[in-house]
Amino acid sequence: MKNAGKKTAIIVIDIMSDFITGPLKFDRGKDIVESSARLVNGARSKGVPIIFACDAHYKDIDREFELWGEHAVRGTEGATPIKELNYNPNTDYMIYKRRYSAFFKTDLDMLLSELGVETIVLCGIHTHICVQHTAADAYFNGYNIVLAIDATTAFTKQDHDQAVKFMQDMYGVVVKDTKTILEEI
Numbered sequence: 001m002k003n004a005g006k007k008t009a010i011i012v013i014d015i016m017s018d019f020i021t022g023p024l025k026f027d028r029g030k031d032i033v034e035s036s037a038r039l040v041n042g043a044r045s046k047g048v049p050i051i052f053a054c055d056a057h058y059k060d061i062d063r064e065f066e067l068w069g070e071h072a073v074r075g076t077e078g079a080t081p082i083k084e085l086n087y088n089p090n091t092d093y094m095i096y097k098r099r100y101s102a103f104f105k106t107d108l109d110m111l112l113s114e115l116g117v118e119t120i121v122l123c124g125i126h127t128h129i130c131v132q133h134t135a136a137d138a139y140f141n142g143y144n145i146v147l148a149i150d151a152t153t154a155f156t157k158q159d160h161d162q163a164v165k166f167m168q169d170m171y172g173v174v175v176k177d178t179k180t181i182l183e184e185i
Helices: 033-045 064-068 108-115 127-140 157-171 178-184
Strands: 007-013 050-055 093-097 117-125 144-153 174-176
Touching: 007 033, 007 108, 007 127, 033 050, 033 117, 033 144, 033 178, 050 108, 050 127, 093 108, 108 117, 117 127, 127 144, 127 157, 144 157, 144 178, 157 174, 174 178
Parallel strands: 007 050, 007 117, 050 093, 117 144, 144 174
Antiparallel strands: none
């Protein structure tokens, strides 16, 4: 964020077809499409790196299928960012993940280091699962963390609220809305 004097990146977690319109769709997911698009497109226009962290599971063998059923199979439409986010492989970055955290066994930390990023803005699905696990690893790796509150959601309001409080208490996550974030970057 501008006031912090540190380079910032936006990390978009699992705002993908399978979570908005596919097998794991849920009503609250659609509620963050507009604000997520505003955040991503606004930050991109200011030259802020946009990093998509998307589930990309191997068909028939991924352990997450035991809990969630088949979803976000690598190479399918369901494992791609929703069109409103205007993913551009020439300017944006893509991290494929097979577990909840965008850091777990991916090169996200190396990418952030190479970009000189010290502050990350998280948005995505699900606050209490993939977003929270990514926040934990971001904290453990020394990043400052901002949560785009209106561009993040979970199955229920209770799941979302509990995760936000936990991340604030445990990882020092700063909560802001997309309008404020865009004003500060």
